[in-house]
Amino acid sequence: MRNYLKYAVVLVLVVALLALGGISCSTGEEGGTTPTPSATPKEAYKVGAVFATTGAASNLGVPEKQTVDMMVEQINAAGGINGHPLKVVFYNTETSAEKCATLVTRLIEQDNVLAIIGPTTSGESLAIIDTVTTAKIPLVSCAANIGIVTPVSERYWVFKTPQADKDVVAYIYRYMQQQGITKVALVTDVSSFGAGGRGILKSDASGYGITVVDDQTFTTGDTSMQSQLTHIKGTAAQAVICWATDKESAIVAQDMKTLQMTIPLYCSHGIANMNFITAAGTAANGVIFPAGKLLVVDVVPASDPQKEVLVKYKADYEAKYGTGTISTFGGHAYDALSVVVIALGKIPEGLDTAAARTAVRAQIEQVTNFAGTGGVFTMSPTDHLGMQPGSLAMIEIVDGEWIWLK
Amino acid sequence: MSADQFVQYLVSGVTQGSIYALVGLGFTIIYAVTRVINFAQGEFVMLGGMLSFTLARSAGLPLAPAFILSVLITAAVGASMYVLAIRTAKRASVVSLIIITIGAAIFIRGIAGVLWGVEPDRPPFFTGHESISFLGAYIHPQALWIIGTTIVVTIILHLFLSYTMVGKALKACAINPVASSLVGVNPRTMALIAFALAAAIGGIGGVVMAPLIMTSYSVGVMLGLKGFVAAAIGGFKSPVAAVFGGLLLGIVESLAVAANWGPFTSSYKDAIALVVLLLILLIRSGKLAAEEKAS
């Protein structure tokens, strides 16, 4: 009897809070309320975006979000998509798979977006595949793990734009072969990104006549990798491969310098931004890593199909957010949103939400020879990444500059 | 493992240990006086680092003033945290107070994220960045600064607690708040001092370690956790115990990497360190129980 009453109290609060929630989200993002279907002929196309602008992957998520903000301004300034203004509803996942899942549901059910771009990390992406598939809404992920789009049969609604780790690893190993390196030591982050790289680095090494002589890891946020590197120093490794994002990679570079290790350091595309150079300082010198051509746009030949978009994107981004802020992560978001915009441009007028989502997915799969910042994309029913070869550049850092090692 | 390597492991371990110790000190001071585990301690360290970065790099202040200013501001933050959040919570139980410190940590981190952005920053090194050779091992000059600071801070703290009026009052309050209030020591004033002191030490730590380990709005989370473990190993007893805990933690982690046996690669180093913590706690609890019976 007493606990009946408590039910009452409990439910009152829950409902009250929920109601508040309703209010806030309608006041929250400007005009971000549910669209009244075919109210005005040219109502906005709504796209959802989920990026990790705080938490472990924030240094990837922030440029991604900033890129999207910039593109929305540009597209709407240019009259939108066939006269439809573009509206992006953005939420911060705080690099949490669980939170990401709730937010994506919110985008689908409350904001009625037509497509979703992001999230930033592989873990978050894998966490929402089921959600978007059951809800029948296209997702263009900005995360590395190839498992996000394979097997395609189970990923009907899911696409992604960043290079697959497998391709990047292959690119590094091929380069090492040329350099005559046969023994490497790995030092990788235990995070989703680092572990993904580590797995492929270990499994694919033999294919290039390379043996992994030491396999060290560290925890995201660790403040020193000296012990791991000391262990590596005791092996016959001819090079160190570090798979992590900028901060941890910078510490590895610095600790190698401290330990006066002379063997070269190869890093992942996770350090493709200025943060790494500013963080590692002089220790960044001589670090080699593969990345999209974005970083070395100046020396990309005019003949290159990407040249134009690379130049424009870099110019616009740095004009808006300051020189040296460019990063390939923002590029991934650029490619993701562009693919969606292309698709939106081709869907017929006056579809209801569900039909529009289906149409957008179909159109994304049709995208051919789209020159993005990360590479040239040709999607197909059998390939939801669709990145064409030759999109990567091997880059060395020399006196704080990115040099393309052709 | 060669002798040189072994020394190197120890050197790296001691460096890390000193970092953990500097964070652990703050935990210990506040816990001893207020019985509150201050989850915002890591954020104090973060503030020290970020402030010194802003003052040194952006405002172009020379090292000394940047150092002092950062520490003072951090101490002020700690004090105001006590006055605004902890002291105003009158009827709050210790658990509620702990949750308040968690709230404070999230708040400070959130503000920092907005003010400084999310990318890592590095204040200038105190003295160069060419590593120094030492018994066949190498050590970064900044690491020497960190170890030195830890030693100095610990000694000063020890002297402060043993020989000054305020210090003795703090100690008394730590041992028995009720009794000490009877002899005219105001626990609230002591708590205020404890928070300011802990924040200041956190700030000092942040300033000296930032050039080596870099700083960003979120470093407080991991450092706070390690510092807590350090303090826990030390039993939240005395500053010296906390430093011992920090060093032990650092060295265990380093040697765990060195061992590298079987499946236990370096990815288990944190786990191994925590197992050590658990063992120490269990062993101590035996003693604790005995003491309790005796008292």
Add this chain to the structure above:
Amino acid sequence: MLALLKSKWQYPVIAALLVLLILIPFEGFMSQYTTLMIFIGISTMVTVGLCLLLGYTGQVSLGQAAFYGMGAYFSAVLSKGYGFNPWLAMLIGAAATGAFAYIIGYLIFRLKGNYLAMATLGLGIIMWILFRQLSQFTGGPDGMAGIPFLSIGGFVFDTPFKRYYLVWLFCLVILLISQNIVRSRTGRALRAIRGSEAAAESIGINVDQFKVKIFVLSAVYASLAGSLFVHHLRFVSPDTFNFLASVVLVTMAVVGGLASIWGAIFGAATVRILSEDLLLGLGEWDIAIYGLILMVIMIFMPEGLFVKLKEIFERLRLRYKRRGAEP
């Protein structure tokens, strides 16, 4: 509170609110909150355990996410990896987690107060590391996707709509069970332990044994919640169960109010709704404001929302009565 029972308008209110809880997931009503409510229900299940442990017995656990995670991973690994029936997997998970908690509790409860907090914290992080490193079973830091749905006979819980009722059924059952325990001989024993261990011993309460029992119970709650979590999200990854997750769970318990297991719903709802709904509009400031709100709640209602709400309720009732009295 007893006096409250006399207020006559309670039954219609309760009825209305129960109907509301039932209606929430319906299209065009509040269906957009279905997912959020599911997660609130799941968090509540874990938080109830913490209320019993922390609020009634006075034992702090900073490692509850470990048990939450064990349930989740047992369900995920057994049902996806080894093709077990999900319900069986859930059962095995709960049993194994309970047994584990019993062994740990047996060792740990020689520790008092904050030592216990430290030990459970360490335990929680170790489990998190294991979830991450035993990748041959757990899928490592990327986690596992495509975990099967729960189903009864032919009826599959394949939509949030269906799972909403499943989760809340579990949640309410657990709340009622806990309610009964709290109101029983056992409940008094637990509160006695919190009140004075010496006195509890003196009247024949086996303090250590009860501590372990309640620790096991809270672990089992967490494990069940974890199982429901993976069968809802159909994905599991280690970071859901890291140190911060444990802290959030304790926060939920304290914010809701340790004085009553019903506080659990308030805690879970407040924390989740704040961070996953209310504050989303605030852009980059949301995290700072969340921290601020957390502090304010604790400063002005240290006993938690539930107690506060009871007070307000009581006041309203008295005013209502006085009105009735006046001619």
Add this chain to the structure above:
Amino acid sequence: MSRSVILETRGLSKAFGGLVAVDKVDLSVETSKITAIIGPNGAGKTTLFNLVTGVYPVSGGEIYFQGKLLNNVPAHKRASLGIVRTFQHVHLFGNMTAVENVMSGQHPRSSYGFFEAALRLPKARREEEAISLNAIKYLNLVGLGTYAEHDALSLPLGQQKLLAIARALATEPRLILLDEPGAGLNTLEKRQLSDLIRSIREMGISVILVEHDMPLVMGIAEWVIVLDSGQKIAEGTAAQIQKNPKVIAAYLGEEVE
């Protein structure tokens, strides 16, 4: 040993580190009598209680309860054997009402566990009914029936002490040890206390009390044992004790009314 002895100690000793708190004490307490243990501060009275109730392990000697060796019986088991104590610093359960405090005293006299409780099985209901009835009974016995629903700590000290006794009685003991029940009570309350202690004895429960208040002790105690610095220096009836030179010597400096 004779039938009528309920508690007996032989060479009972307790040492904390160097300091010996209880030193080879031989006691034999008769059934359903009121026995008082007196002695100057630090005589080891409370330590003796803690040994009998199992709060401390003994350092030497034996404790027999109704002829059964008690040394290795854990504290919480002694209550179900029929030994219960009250505390100098009341130790009520602050997070409960008065009646709940007494109900928790019924713990060793009820048996239903987690499972029955969780599902409110008939057994649980039955026992709960009995428990609350008994609780009320003991509350009335100490004259607190009207305060059943009050928070335990909201009561004045005098009533708190009575409540603590009610809680102890609820364990249905054979022997109750009262640790300074009179401390901090006014004359009226003390008179009530004496009456209560007598009526407890009437219920056939043996009473041992440690008390500083001599009038109270001499008023009700049928047998008095005097401890000084851990050793038994005298025992006898109140009259005998008051004349005993050793006792007077021991109390020198402390006022004996």
